[in-house]
Amino acid sequence: MGKQGINIVWFRRDLRLEDNLAVSHAIESGLPVLFVYNFEDETIERKEHDLRHFRFIFQSLLDINRKLSKHGHEVLIVKEDSDSLFLSLLEKFEIKTVFSHFELGLDFVRRRRKRLSGFFKEHNIKWVEFPSNGIKDLLPSREGWLAQWNDYVNQPIVTFPGFAFESVPVQGLSKNFGFVDKEFTGHAKQFQPGGEGRAKVVLQSFLRERGKFYLDSIPYPEKSRRGCSRLGPYLSYGCISLRQVYQAVSEAAKNPELAKNMNQYKLRLYWRSHYMQKLASEPEIEKRAINPALEDLDRGYDPELFNAWAKGETGFPMIDASIRCLEQTGYLNFRLRAMLVTFATYTLWQDWRPVADRLASLFLDYEPGIHYGQIQAQAGLSGYQTLRVFNPMAQSEKYDRYGNFLRKWLPELDPLPSGLIHRPWKLTPKEQEQYGVIVGKDYPKPVVDYDISTRIAKEHYWRLRARDEVTDYLETLWHKHVAPEKIPAYRRELNSPYMD
Ligand SMILES: Cc1cc2nc3c(=O)[nH]c(=O)nc-3n(C[C@H](O)[C@H](O)[C@H](O)COP(=O)(O)OP(=O)(O)OC[C@H]3O[C@@H](n4cnc5c(N)ncnc54)[C@H](O)[C@@H]3O)c2cc1C
Incomplete structure (x- = not known):
């Protein structure tokens, strides 16, 4: 037979x-x-x-x-x-x-x-x-890409044809089949659970209530956990399609009360594919700088500094709280993700590759295309994007003024008043005694002097970035990764000064 x-x-x-x-x-x-x-x-x-x-x-x-x-x-x-x-x-x-x-x-x-x-x-x-996700493999240029992406996200949703079909029974197919690591079956309460059903619930709650606060909540470590869509992992593992989300959000944007937030959200769905397309067009950027002339930034790997960062033991509360929050929940908003990268690659001057691996393992929504592109962008490897190093103290003072996020993830700092929690190394011996927080014992001393290290890093980076080889490569880079109509603006911005 x-x-x-x-x-x-x-x-x-x-x-x-x-x-x-x-x-x-x-x-x-x-x-x-x-x-x-x-x-x-x-x-x-x-x-x-x-x-x-x-x-x-x-x-x-x-x-x-x-x-x-x-x-x-x-x-x-x-x-x-x-x-x-x-x-x-x-x-x-x-x-x-x-x-x-x-x-x-x-x-x-x-x-x-x-x-x-x-x-x-x-x-x-x-x-x-x-x-x-509206992306094409090994695309040589972005000519016409946006129009194709728009077509893709607006194509009709494909309905499930129903359950009346013949399937192959899986029981007993082989002794190897059915065996899956027991650990995969565990449940971790602080992490978003997977599933198509769950993705729909999260989308609906965003469209019905949470989305009203989207833009206002994006920069805040605590508020973003509710006000952002939290659809990342569901999109990354395809529990819901980009098209389903895009079309549902477009529908919601017809409501004038939601329009501004939803249109901004749609823009981010576009960024999503835009970043994914970079890796699809140029797979090499997994391992080398997107602007190869910046490959020779002599960022190194200092195990002590890297591990302090990777474990959340740097002595800078916003860095340490962010890592510990990621370890336990898998989620952090965009700003704090970017801050973690700029701290590691500028202030600590560490190579971007181990930084990328460590963060990928922490982000529940890890999506290789977005991830490697964003890491490179934050580490300044394109040679044309604005250099922006996120100061961890400024971030927490502005977006976590009373230290709620810091206290949650660094309970050892909880006794400190809001005015002192952002820079514990400034506590006087008397204050350390008074609040029961001894720096160097209960909480680490800073691994570097922030201002000095960051200034040296920026100056060094800027010297290397200003070289002709870096700018000479930009036309090639733009041709591959940027919509042709945007290129003239990038050419004009080329000499803009860097900012903090
Ligand atoms: C260093 C770094 C690494 C990142 N790695 C990832 C990753 O592995 N996976 C991932 O999904 N996002 C990544 N992001 C982008 C962004 O931080 C997250 O998508 C967002 O914080 C997830 O929260 P949310 O689902 O509530 O997003 P929302 O703000 O609700 O946005 C909805 C979706 O749009 C997309 N999106 C939002 N912001 C961006 C952006 N800046 N660039 C590209 N796409 C975006 C994501 O798919 C996101 O789920 C990274 C950002 C940085 C700075």
């Missing part, structure tokens, strides 16, 4: 049933469908990944399975490398087509994609990969 002919939905960063072209095409193909998600050791072992990501993915898969199982279907969840997974499936089935979405990732994801593409060709398997 011949092998059973099947089609496969290979879930990647598209963990949803609705507006999922891979799912709908597979169901409509008429052949039995096998839904698959595989956790791979190659990914699990990477520095930029953390248990928090796998837990979120696992929760999202369980959510899909909850819906499917009522109708006798199930996603096969395995811990197995893609190559061996597809090989073992091939022993049992005649795989006609694999449906998936393009996964934007780092070099190891690209290499896997290339390997699989060869394997599928060799075995006469058709691989249909749908685009995601």
Whole structure:
């Protein structure tokens, strides 16, 4: 008897049933469908990944399975490398087509994609990969990109075709199947839980209530946790599609009370794809400066300084509170993310790559395209964007005046009054005694002198950035990554002074 002919939905960063072209095409193909998600050791072992990501993915898969199982279907969840997974499936089935979405990732994801593409060709398997997030792989220029992106986000949402289809039972497919790291199944209360259902709840609460405060809350460490959409992880793992969010927000923007906030929000959805497109167009920027002439900034790696930053033990309260908050919740607003990067790459003069890995492992919404592009932008590696080093004391004095955020994540500083909490190293011996906070014992002394280190770093950076090689490369960089109509303005701004 011949092998059973099947089609496969290979879930990647598209963990949803609705507006999922891979799912709908597979169901409509008429052949039995096998839904698959595989956790791979190659990914699990990477520095930029953390248990928090796998837990979120696992929760999202369980959510899909909850819906499917009522109708006798199930996603096969395995811990197995893609190559061996597809090989073992091939022993049992005649795989006609694999449906998936393009996964934007780092070099190891690209290499896997290339390997699989060869394997599928060799075995006469058709691989249909749908685009995601409005980005295109290896795009040479941004000519016409915005118009295509607008078309993409406005295309009709694809409805789930319903549950009346034949699926491949997953039970007993192999002894390896069904085994998933027990840790992935745990629940961590302070982290947003994964799932398509949860994504919709978060979106609705943003559109109905929280979105009214969006712009006002963005810069504040505490307020942003409620006033920002918090859709990041759901977008990153595809529990909801960019198109679904964009169209729902466009609808909400018709309400004059919400229009200003929602239009600003839509702009950020555009930035999202804009950054992702950078990595898709130039995968090398995972490892080298987007302006190669700035590759020779001699930023180093000092394990002591780096670890103090990475563990939140620098002696600068806003830096330490931000890291500890990330460790425990996976979320921080844009401003504090940028501050962490500029502190590490300017004030501590550390190389951006380990900084990027550490933060990726902390952000629940880690999305490689946005992440590496933003890290490079904040570390000043383009050679044309405004140099902005975020002063941690100024940030907390302005956006956390009474130190509520600092007190929450650094309880050791809680006894200090608001006027003293932002710069504990300025406490006199008498004050240290009075409040029971001994600097160097209860809380670290600053690892560097902020003003001196930052000034030296900026001067050094500026000297290197002002070199001809850096400006000579800009036309190439803009051609690849910037909309042609914006380039003249960038040329004009080239010599603008740097700011704090
Ligand atoms: C160094 C650094 C690294 C970052 N890494 C990531 C990352 O890995 N994943 C990620 O989703 N965002 C990243 N961001 C962008 C931004 O900080 C987060 O998207 C945002 O804080 C997430 O909160 P939210 O979902 O409530 O966002 P909202 O403010 O509600 O925005 C909605 C969505 O728009 C997109 N977005 C918002 N701001 C930006 C921006 N400045 N650039 C690009 N896209 C944006 C995100 O997809 C976000 O979820 C990074 C920013 C910096 C400075």
